[in-house]
Amino acid sequence: MKPLLFLSAGLALAAQPVSPEALTAHLREAAVVHLAFRQTRTLAALSRPVASSGSLVLARDLGVIWELRRPVAMTYVMGPKGLLVVSGDGRRERRSAREAPVVAQLVQVFQALVQGDLKGLGEFFTVTGAGSPAAWELTLRPRARAEAFVQRVQLAGGRGIDRIRIEEPGGDRLELKFENLRLDDPLTEAERRLLAQD
Amino acid sequence: MRPGAWLWGAVLAALALAAGLRLGPGPMVQTDLLAMLPETEQNPLAERAVAILGQAAGDRAIFLVGGGETARAKAAGRTFAQALGRSGAFPRVLGTLPPLDPGILTGFYEPFRSRLPFPDRPATAAALGAALEARLASPLGAGPGLGPGADPLGDLAGFLQGLPLNTFRVEVEDGLLLLRTAGGVYVLVTADLKGSAFDPAVQRETLGAVAAAERGLDPGVQVLRTGAVFYASAARARAEWETGLIGWVSLAATVALFLLVFRSLRHLLLGVACVAAGLVAAVSVTLLVYGKFYLLTLVCGASLLGVAVDYPFLYFANHLGAGPGWAPRAALRRLLPALLLGVATTLLGYAVLGVAPFPGLRQMALFAMVGLGASFLTVVLVLPELLRQPLPARPALMAALDRILAAWGAAGRKAPFRVLLAAGVLLSAGCLARLRVADDVHGLIQPSAGLQAEERTIRELTGLSNSGRFFLVEGRDEGEALAREEALRARLAPLVRAGALDGLQAVSCFVPSPAAQARALARRRAEAGAYAEALAAVGFRPEAQARILAGPDRPLAVADWLRAPFAAPFRRLWLGAAAQGTGCICLPMGPCPSGLLRAAAAGLPGVRLVDKAQSVSDLMGHYRRLANAALGVAVLLVGLLLLPRYGWRRGLAILAPPLLGSLAALAVLALAGSPLTLFNTLALVLILGFGVDYTVFLAEAPGPATLLGILLAGSATLLSYGLLAFSQTPALRGFGLTLGIGVLVSVLVANLALETGSRK
Numbered sequence: 002m003k004p005l006l007f008l009s010a011g012l013a014l015a016a017q018p019v020s021p022e023a024l025t026a027h028l029r030e031a032a033v034v035h036l037a038f039r040q041t042r043t044l045a046a047l048s049r050p051v052a053s054s055g056s057l058v059l060a061r062d063l064g065v066i067w068e069l070r071r072p073v074a075m076t077y078v079m080g081p082k083g084l085l086v087v088s089g090d091g092r093r094e095r096r097s098a099r100e101a102p103v104v105a106q107l108v109q110v111f112q113a114l115v116q117g118d119l120k121g122l123g124e125f126f127t128v129t130g131a132g133s134p135a136a137w138e139l140t141l142r143p144r145a146r147a148e149a150f151v152q153r154v155q156l157a158g159g160r161g162i163d164r165i166r167i168e169e170p171g172g173d174r175l176e177l178k179f180e181n182l183r184l185d186d187p188l189t190e191a192e193r194r195l196l197a198q199d
Numbered sequence: 200m201r202p203g204a205w206l207w208g209a210v211l212a213a214l215a216l217a218a219g220l221r222l223g224p225g226p227m228v229q230t231d232l233l234a235m236l237p238e239t240e241q242n243p244l245a246e247r248a249v250a251i252l253g254q255a256a257g258d259r260a261i262f263l264v265g266g267g268e269t270a271r272a273k274a275a276g277r278t279f280a281q282a283l284g285r286s287g288a289f290p291r292v293l294g295t296l297p298p299l300d301p302g303i304l305t306g307f308y309e310p311f312r313s314r315l316p317f318p319d320r321p322a323t324a325a326a327l328g329a330a331l332e333a334r335l336a337s338p339l340g341a342g343p344g345l346g347p348g349a350d351p352l353g354d355l356a357g358f359l360q361g362l363p364l365n366t367f368r369v370e371v372e373d374g375l376l377l378l379r380t381a382g383g384v385y386v387l388v389t390a391d392l393k394g395s396a397f398d399p400a401v402q403r404e405t406l407g408a409v410a411a412a413e414r415g416l417d418p419g420v421q422v423l424r425t426g427a428v429f430y431a432s433a434a435r436a437r438a439e440w441e442t443g444l445i446g447w448v449s450l451a452a453t454v455a456l457f458l459l460v461f462r463s464l465r466h467l468l469l470g471v472a473c474v475a476a477g478l479v480a481a482v483s484v485t486l487l488v489y490g491k492f493y494l495l496t497l498v499c500g501a502s503l504l505g506v507a508v509d510y511p512f513l514y515f516a517n518h519l520g521a522g523p524g525w526a527p528r529a530a531l532r533r534l535l536p537a538l539l540l541g542v543a544t545t546l547l548g549y550a551v552l553g554v555a556p557f558p559g560l561r562q563m564a565l566f567a568m569v570g571l572g573a574s575f576l577t578v579v580l581v582l583p584e585l586l587r588q589p590l591p592a593r594p595a596l597m598a599a600l601d602r603i604l605a606a607w608g609a610a611g612r613k614a615p616f617r618v619l620l621a622a623g624v625l626l627s628a629g630c631l632a633r634l635r636v637a638d639d640v641h642g643l644i645q646p647s648a649g650l651q652a653e654e655r656t657i658r659e660l661t662g663l664s665n666s667g668r669f670f671l672v673e674g675r676d677e678g679e680a681l682a683r684e685e686a687l688r689a690r691l692a693p694l695v696r697a698g699a700l701d702g703l704q705a706v707s708c709f710v711p712s713p714a715a716q717a718r719a720l721a722r723r724r725a726e727a728g729a730y731a732e733a734l735a736a737v738g739f740r741p742e743a744q745a746r747i748l749a750g751p752d753r754p755l756a757v758a759d760w761l762r763a764p765f766a767a768p769f770r771r772l773w774l775g776a777a778a779q780g781t782g783c784i785c786l787p788m789g790p791c792p793s794g795l796l797r798a799a800a801a802g803l804p805g806v807r808l809v810d811k812a813q814s815v816s817d818l819m820g821h822y823r824r825l826a827n828a829a830l831g832v833a834v835l836l837v838g839l840l841l842l843p844r845y846g847w848r849r850g851l852a853i854l855a856p857p858l859l860g861s862l863a864a865l866a867v868l869a870l871a872g873s874p875l876t877l878f879n880t881l882a883l884v885l886i887l888g889f890g891v892d893y894t895v896f897l898a899e900a901p902g903p904a905t906l907l908g909i910l911l912a913g914s915a916t917l918l919s920y921g922l923l924a925f926s927q928t929p930a931l932r933g934f935g936l937t938l939g940i941g942v943l944v945s946v947l948v949a950n951l952a953l954e955t956g957s958r959k
Contacts, residue, residue, distance in 0.1 A: 040336065042335055042336075042347070044348045045348055045743075046347075046348035046349070046351075046739055046740055046743030046746075047737070047738045047739055047740065047743070048738045048739075048740050049738045051332070051737070051738070053332075053335070053336030067338045069333070069337070069338075072332045072336065073329055073332050073333045073336070075333055075336075075337070077337065077338055169346075171348065173346065173347070
């Protein structure tokens, strides 16, 4: 996940070529997005990839719930208040936004990647787009400063996002596949409580 | 002329010459307000730490530019930084932090990684395996560091993320330091000064460049600033303005009084000569002793004009009333006991002022004592030589004064006056119950309110720390100092979690103590077997396992860290070895009350909260109590001086007016709701000094000429000290107000001395 973190550092500004923005404009209309994900991490140090899966809720201005179900149950809630980690056994661990400034950026990164919000990626990446709003593909290539951390990021989707693939220089790779996209389904009471981080 | 007069002239000239020679090329005025505060720390290491941190904060200027939406704030920030850079007034302007390559940190700490602390965890294969799986699947990522292949549990990454590198609330964006607030987006710009923030030339150049850079911005763009250079130049400008106001107004009033009453240019010039002699002596001696003037002395020195003119007034008034038979020396001989008593009581008052070890107050006291003494000597030694011709008599004026005197003296014996006096005393005494005390250092150092508001905003927005407050941690050696700092950090951690503190800057964050390093290494060795098992279960290849488990284990020393370029902004936190041991500074970031900090650190060995403002305030409280005692002693001493000459009854009558004046001044303070500070107490001491002057003159030579002298002297004193009440420095304001009211009331009830005097 290191590249994701790194992307976060660059988020928030710069003029973008119009076409990639236009391709994903419809993704940013939803206030709430529900998704299921499957993640595969391939490391040179590992003899086999590590797979994980779970679901994801993005709520504009409220934050992100990343619920991991396999191989371990763990829920990460990231929002303006900071980070809340709920273990499978119900144990809660909290880190305030001051303690973990990275969290605020992570929220932006998820929003950026999953909702195609490309504002700010321009400092570290050149973004090129292809396809149509119904079936699009974006490629992010690092500028000189980011080359040591990431080789290439690819995003693909249609009505929503389908796939993210992040390639690192050492041959390490992270792939995320999304399905069961639901746009603007209201948040459940449990989700609301998690996002409030009370 | 007699040799005494010549000798006195020669002494003055020599003083002025010596002071001129002593005067260096630098500025004559010390604009560093903190310089006039006393050393508060018994521990020299603590004073050194205060100085180091003060300098670090003093040699740069900090700006926040923007206040609107992002794009406009960025454009404004860039324009502003470029304009500052082009101006040539700043050797270095930073719109951004030097970009810190995370690779540099990883590279530095990698060789030491086995000894870096890591979170507690069960050392079983199952628990470590679950942690590994969660970590590899987690969306949080490893952050900076070696990556999941070499550091799968993120131990090094966790350590690096815990470094206090970014305790400011700024984000780096587009090469700028950006701050998002409820009031809009700001860009943080810092600029190094060319020289000392207290050098007027540097101040002028800096302020000019900043003003020019501001003119280049769109209207509506906000520029907030902070830095010692702004405070110092604002304080200097204000002190110069106040000095000018007080100086010129009292000079003009004195000249007017002279011309109105004496109608003689010669007397005016002689009077001015006495004041000038006082000023020359005061300035010369102060420069010889201190080398520089504090702003406080400058402002207070200007009001000295009005007191130094008292002695010529008294002498000339006697002259005016005497008529053609007046002989200068004989008159002086008659006046001398009263003059001497008067000058002795006043000097005594100022000497009490110098008891407190505040360099600022001591300089003020020295200045006043030398100035008054020189003015007095000039009256005694020089005036009789130059005043051959008596003034034309003013019978009409004298007759009028005589009537006033008679009525005033008679009034003192009548019931209405007594009743009024008693009512006043009772009322004042009643008010005293409402009097509060306060010892805040900000009464003495009152930076401009606008600048303070800007600094507060900048602190709130950025999380910039207050460099006057920190923990001093000391130990026998490096290891003990670091370990003690770690104990302190553990105590402060709850405050950080609760949000009371934004964070801590401490050397031990970067360099764990040898004990902590040994503990980490031992724990790592203890869990190695289980960790290897867990790594294999998740699927790590054997060579990767070996790399992860057999990390290098060099011990990390402070010296290693000090050499690293990324340590540059934090090196000042390490005080190193001193006579008493090794010391370091732990800087709490954020507006946490000192009480909470002190309580958190209570009982820790070798740890002390140093709070300069609090220490000075405590010291002011201590000296306020001392000054109160000194006031009592001074009343007794003056009483003892008076006793042999006047006896009990008259002595008390002479002492009563200044005491009544002091009581009235205290009552007004209580009614106005202003607290009693060290400075009010010092003013009371001077009320005693001046007030006794008036009553002694009146008792020695009751007559229209003396009344005239007292009225003139009182008006001049009232005017010059009264003007202090318009000073922006609360301490001087309180001082002026107390003294003004005290002197006014002392003069009004001075007839008490007259009454008992004439009854005798």
